[in-house]
Amino acid sequence: MTAVSELILTRTVADLRAQVVALRNAGRRIGFVPTMGALHEGHLALVAEARRRSDAVIASVFVNPTQFAAHEDLGTYPRQEARDAELLAGAGCSILFAPDAAEMYPQGFATSVQVGGPSEGLETDFRPHFFGGVAVVVAKLLNQVQADVAVFGEKDYQQLMVVRRMARDLDIPTEIVGAPTVRDDHGLALSSRNAYLSADELAVARRLNGILREAGERAKAGEPAAVVEAAAAEALIEAGFAKVDYVAIRRAEDLSAFSGAVDAPARILAAAWLGKTRLIDNLAA
């Protein structure tokens, strides 16, 4: 265990548990923010939300190999732990848990967690391995940290729904809280993967949010979901996206589809490619 200013860095579950016991014995309410690092203002907003809801915040940085397919960007995913530690310390985080893969998945690891319901469709149609990897690592982290509250970004809306479902179904006692997406001045959702974008791609990426907003307005005005989805996908291609995985309007509550007009609180979600970079975003509609 080493301390970066006020921040305690732990790399093992045993050390983490000792820290958690000390906080509990001191009567502290614990907040938790899991991340894959390469932190930006979006992650720090989650830390701020966790601070508002607890007395001590634990963040994790773990680039989880099981949620990447072989052809995805596990090898090139940005890693900058020293900077992350500084940002977390500055944001008032108390403990950084940064295990390595062997600590999280020791020899013989053989358990999977499969969440149905909200994990069906959308991301799963294009990244079928993804929520299996997320569910296992989030279940492990929630059990390791045993926080009172854990904060996840609405940026990954389907993931938030899947984590909520899993925590409910498995009686994980940590309260799961969603926090709003932090965007740049042009509306682009902050993402560690934005670092992959060229200047030209960044200009196109910044159109995603506006196109989704317009689609949301059309849905609210009563146009059928399927019509709005198709028009938004076309607008993304016209804006310069190379490929659209999906644009979908779903019930905000459970991500189920609308058969006609959008007649309940909705979320419009999209995933689209710029070169080798896949961006996702979503909004209330």
Ligand code: AMP
């Ligand atoms: P990641 O490091 O990308 O796995 O994300 C860790 C957490 O930060 C997840 O709960 C994300 O939803 C959240 N997050 C990522 N980007 C943003 C953002 N721009 N605004 C708010 N939360 C975010």
